[in-house]
Amino acid sequence: MPVWQWLLDGAGLLLGLFLVYGVALIVRRRVISRHGGTFELSYRVRSTRAGRGWLLGLGRYSGETLEWFRIFSLSARPKACWSRAELSFDGRRVPEGPEEISLYPDHLVIELSTRDGDLELAMSTASLTGFQAWLEARPPGTDWDQR
Structure with a gap:
């Protein structure tokens, strides 16, 4: 597999982790403020x-x-x-x-x-x-x- 595909896969993984972290922060804030x-x-x-x-x-x-x-x-x-x-x-x-x-x-x-x-x-x-x-x-x- 060429290097550029590894870099593209790595960038996609980082973007996915960043989105999961953002969603987790939103859910956490909702849980904290639900009461x-x-x-x-x-x-x-x-x-x-x-x-x-x-x-x-x-x-x-x-x-x-x-x-x-x-x-x-x-x-x-x-x-x-x-x-x-x-x-x-x-x-x-x-x-x-x-x-x-x-x-x-x-x-x-x-x-x-x-x-x-x-x-x-x-x-x-x-x-x-x-x-x-x-x-x-x-x-x-x-x-x-x-x-």
């Missing part, structure tokens, strides 16, 4: 360099926790989870410098405090409204002054 409560949510995993360390993803409310899924992963399990009782809203800001390119358009950076330290998330204004309502809807008897 509702999902939104575009970026998570800053590294804050050592200004504007760097952002990963795009999806957020999902699951009872008392906020789950975060990487956007291009095939895993059905969340990569990070935060309990509502451990989160404290500190403020919001507009993305600056390289963050504008790294994040979805029109997203705001949300600064939170947890028991493990500071946390930065990015979401749209509409998602922020829902997030703040979710944070404030703690069950009765919650210690509002915890830290």
Whole structure:
């Protein structure tokens, strides 16, 4: 078999794998969002360099926790989870410098405090409204002054 046929077969195989991966991502997103409560949510995993360390993803409310899924992963399990009782809203800001390119358009950076330290998330204004309502809807008897 000539070399050009091997190259054509290889290109066809790569294209097929790429299409299977794309379909798998679509199916995964449907499975994650089938119960509702999902939104575009970026998570800053590294804050050592200004504007760097952002990963795009999806957020999902699951009872008392906020789950975060990487956007291009095939895993059905969340990569990070935060309990509502451990989160404290500190403020919001507009993305600056390289963050504008790294994040979805029109997203705001949300600064939170947890028991493990500071946390930065990015979401749209509409998602922020829902997030703040979710944070404030703690069950009765919650210690509002915890830290």
